[in-house]
Amino acid sequence: MAARNTGARPGGPNKTCQFKLVLLGESAVGKSSLVLRFVKGQFHEYQESTIGAAFLTQTVCLDDATVKFEIWDTAGQERYHSLAPMYYRGAQAAIVVYDITNQESFQKAKNWVKELQRQASPNIVMALAGNKADMANKRVVEYEEAQAYAEENALLFMETSAKTSMNVNDIFMAIAKKLPIGPPQGETTGTVDMNQPQQQQKGSCCK
Amino acid sequence: MEIEAPGGSESFTEDDIQNLSLQQIDLPEQDAETASIMESDETVLDRLACLPYQAFVLSEYGRPIFVNSGNEEQLCSLFAVIGIFVSRVKLWGDELMTITSKDRQIQFLHRTPLILCIVSKYGEKLDEQLEVLFEQIVSTLSRAQLESVYRKKGDNYDLRRLLRGTDRLIESSVSSWRGTLSSIHSAISVLPMNPGDREFLSATMSGCLGAAKLDGALFGVMVAHRQIASYVRFKNYVMHPRDMNIVINLVSDKSLQVAEAQTWTPICLPHFNDTGFFYAYIAYPWEAKGIPACLVLLSVKRDHFDGLNEVKKRILFKKIGSEREIFFGNFSTAVVKPNLFAISQIGSNSESLWSFVYRNHLSKQVCISASKIPLISREERWDSRSDLRKADALVSKEGHLRTLFVRNTKNSLLIWVTDKFSLQCVFGPFVSAIVAFTVVDKLLKSLKSHEQRYFIIHTPSF
Secondary structure, three states, X not given: OOOOOOOOOOOOOOEEEEEEEEEEOOOXXXXXXXXXXXXXXXXXXXXXXXXOEEEEEEEEEOOOEEXXXXXXXXXXXXXHHHXXXXXXXXXXXXXXXXXXXXXXXXXXXXXXXHHHHHHOOOXXXXXXXXXXXXXXXXXXXXXXXXXXXXXXXXXXXXXOXXXXXXXXXXXXXXXXXXXXXXXXXXXXXXXXXXXXXXXXXXXXXXX | OOOOOOOOOOOOOOOOOOOOOOEOOOOOOOOOOOOOOOOOOHHXXXXXXXXXXXXXXXXXXXXXXXXXXXXXXXXXXXXXXXXHHHHXXXXXXXXXXXXXXXXXEEEEEEEOOXXXXXXXXXXXXXXXXXXXXXXXXXXXHOHHHHHHHHHHHOOOOXXXXXXXXXXXXXXXXXXXXXXXXXXXXXXXXXXXXXXXXXXXXXXXXXXXXHHHOOOOEEEEEEEEOOEEXXXXXXXXXXXXXXXXXXXXXXXXXXXXXXXXXXXXEEEOOOOOOOOOEEEEEEEOOOXXXXXXXXXXXXXXXXXXXXXXXXXXXXXXXXXXXXHHHHHHHHHHHHHHOOOOEOHHHHOOOHHHEEEEEEEEXXXXXXXXXXXXXXXXXXXXXXHHHHHXXXXXXXXXXXXXXXXXXXXXXXXXXXXXXXXOEEEEEEEOOOOOHXXXXXXXXXXXXXXXXXXXXXXXXXOOEO
């Protein structure tokens, strides 16, 4: 139940960097399940479809820094598509999710990648997640095919399973490692933000 | 006799300045796939016949959109029949409204581009139920989009693509209607709270929203158990009770009750403006502590999430110290153990009164008594509510009806309607009319003296 590594204490020796990450993909591919697994370590077999978009945070510790992810878990339904820019605008990272048992969802994922390449920040770190890897017996999207596509487009790629938690933390960690950590605060153009409200919120949820 | 109506006199439905322009959401031009399995089955119809009510939504073209507790695909022919009934009568230059059979009433509502139909064993206020159902669908898409989507994509468009994932919201709207008394959807129910605590909460909410100076943030609501704990608004903007119920229905969805998660979603409030969207910031700030209270902040600007997130933090942390600690203790008790109006508190003879529903017509708020002996079990409460529902229907049918006292074998019903309020009571079967009216008089006095506990008398603005 309890949230795992809730991160470094304010004022600790590590740098704390805050990054905005967005999850995109066809509905019912498991975006919310990935997020719930990553943030709360939970999995629900019948995860209800997301309403609008859910905002959650999770902190991971790297060797020399603490990365706080501000995660936008968007709903995959058609009617919300035009709202997506509101979530990926200004995002430093994106995970585009498809379902390895659903060819259509892979095509949708490619469309999302294209949209992000055109519209999102040019420095965005993009990952492709082939979810539901535990259902390999129903696989229709081959690992090699997705990997080749990811390489062509310079995406991080992993097959994941929110159910078994395979590669879930790994994909977020891989993203964290690719993010521009290091420059002291205020130097980059607002992408790295060490601000007060964050500490305030920690006070609330760790109590 | 001049009766003072408990529950405030602030009108809930002034709509003089509600002409704010709301944004549209662009819909994608491309269609998504739909794969649905046809599974025709005779037994489906038999199953339907056993249900107390069944609601259908279809396009004017006869295409199934929604049916509660069932699969639309299995009922294609039934949907088609509904569509043909409605369009045939329309051809005659008339409008099909109801069909009545021995034990069923069928109500139709044609709201371009949709046809809605309900088949029910309970014939009360079905027209209003269909209006609510229509508004529930409009809240997802807006009326403007609902109409344009058929213009753009043709009459045969399958609207379920755009409504995907909202079935459970429509279902919960329909079932909340059936579970509560029919009057409730055009009114709101208030969470009983200490007046001082409610004032503290409202002042904190309106103070923080006002200080944030977010141009377009109009409403703040604290909801628990589908009841309003506090409601604040920008200037004179007002939320219609039916819009409020759409918000309540949305935020009561289980999927939103995740500790430390916030939701940001567009929602159309049809009575406010059915052409565009509000954006709702939804948080369950104390979910981790087991307190199921929900903070909803509504803005017409889609980029207000961060601003409203800050407002939430300020609301939660304002005035850290003893005042807040006391408030929070009281508030969590009010939410975790809701203290509904106990009939015993009105004093002598109150044991003959079993249950009541009081509704203030001006402030559109209801107060329902806590259940007491002998109406404790689900069936007992359901039966008495059916009686009250029938009484309610009688009142709305007979416009001139002011007071009515009926003694049945199982109970006695008392109805009292004035311009300011309506009151429906279930008494024991042996009570006399005189005693009943004495008790009711005491009830009204008691409600009046505790009105700030059971009603929102003043809605602070910021």
